[in-house]
Amino acid sequence: xxQLVQSGPEVKKPGESLxxxxxxxxxxxxxxxxxxxxxVPGKGLEWMGKINPSDxxxxxxxxxxxxxxxxxxxxxxxxxxxxSSLKSSDSAVYYCTRPGDTDxxxxxxxxxxxxxxxxxx
Amino acid sequence: xxxxxxxxxxxxxxxxARMTCGGNNIGSxxxxxxxxxxxxxxxxxxxxxSDRPSGIPERFSGSNSGNTATLTISRVEVGDEADxxxxxxxxxxxxxxxxxxxxxxx
Numbered sequence: 001x002x003q004l005v006q007s008g009p010e011v012k013k014p015g016e017s018l019x020x021x022x023x024x025x026x027x028x029x030x031x032x033x034x035x036x037x038x039x040v041p042g043k044g045l046e047w048m049g050k051i052n053p054s055d056x057x058x059x060x061x062x063x064x065x066x067x068x069x070x071x072x073x074x075x076x077x078x079x080x081x082x083x084s085s086l087k088s089s090d091s092a093v094y095y096c097t098r099p100g101d102t103d104x105x106x107x108x109x110x111x112x113x114x115x116x117x118x119x120x121x
Numbered sequence: 122x123x124x125x126x127x128x129x130x131x132x133x134x135x136x137x138a139r140m141t142c143g144g145n146n147i148g149s150x151x152x153x154x155x156x157x158x159x160x161x162x163x164x165x166x167x168x169x170x171s172d173r174p175s176g177i178p179e180r181f182s183g184s185n186s187g188n189t190a191t192l193t194i195s196r197v198e199v200g201d202e203a204d205x206x207x208x209x210x211x212x213x214x215x216x217x218x219x220x221x222x223x224x225x226x227x
Contacts, residue, residue: 035216045155045163045206047216059215095162105210107153107168114162 002026004096004112011118012086019082020115022096030054033104034079036070037095039114048094050104051079086119093117122211124219131225138197140222142190142207150209152190154183157221158203166205167192194224202226 007021022034036048049060051070058070072079079096094115097108125143132138142152152170155163165174167183170190180195194201207219 037218044204044221045157045208045218047218050215061215097163100165100168106151107165107208108155108163109165109168109174111162111164 002098002110004098004110006094006096006112006115009116009118011120014086014088014119014121016086016119017082017084018086018117019080020094020117022079022081022112024077024079024098027098029077030074031102032098034070034072035097035099035104035108036068036081037097037108037111038064038092039095040092045095048081052104053079086117088119088121091117091119122209122214122217124207124209124217126205126207126219126222128220129223129225131227132197133227134197134199136197138194138201138224140192140194140205140224142192142219143188144190144209145188147188147190147209148186150185150211152183152185153208154181154192155206155208156201156203157206163206197224197226199226 003025005023012018030053033050033052035050038046038048048064051058069082096112100106130140154167156166157163166177166181170185171183182193184191204221204223206221
């Protein structure tokens with residue numbers, strides 16, 4: 001069974017750094033992009049960007065470029081999303097997901113369980 | 122690329138719910154639909170316009186033509202109450218989600 005398991009909830013203060021994780025299992029990790037999606041409470045899904053585990057290449061949405069960094073550790077089958085300086089507006093649930101096709105252009109399935117990030121003074 | 126969804130749709134149990142997703146010439150793209158129940162992760166319910174993943178009831182169907190894609194749920198059940206999102210891949214924007222439609226089962 002293909003699974004993505006994410007790290008637990010985080011409570012941080014503005015200006016702090018943070019790294020959340022997403023561990024894939026049940027498939028060849030290097031064959032599929034990992035995508036990150038943000039959902040602010042009560043709002044819709046926003047595509048943040050993606051990282052290719054085979055060559056570490058990344059593509060970011062213009063809305064998130066420069067504010068987050070996507071990385072991964074192939075030896076651990078784990079992808080990461082990190083911030084160097086959090087803002088209150090970063091409070092949201094962050095999902096990792098995997099495209100159905102190896103070209104990264106199709107549907108997303110499965111999804112991780114989500115990582116809640118709460119940034120508050 | 123922008124996808125437009127109505128904020129809400131209401132339907133009585135047993136009736137048919139239709140939720141639209143509008144986009145410029147969306148009929149030339151592959152459209153995917155997700156169901157998200159309160160407090161849960163999104164779940165794929167239709168991919169490539171009209172295909173269903175294993176485990177998704179036949180009551181869920183999709184179509185796509187012109188500037189509108191549609192997710193149809195037949196014989197709606199109370200358990201279908203959720204937010205529904207459409208998604209496409211666009212060569213300029215990469216992945217795009219619609220704003221979501223809240224389905225209320227009266």
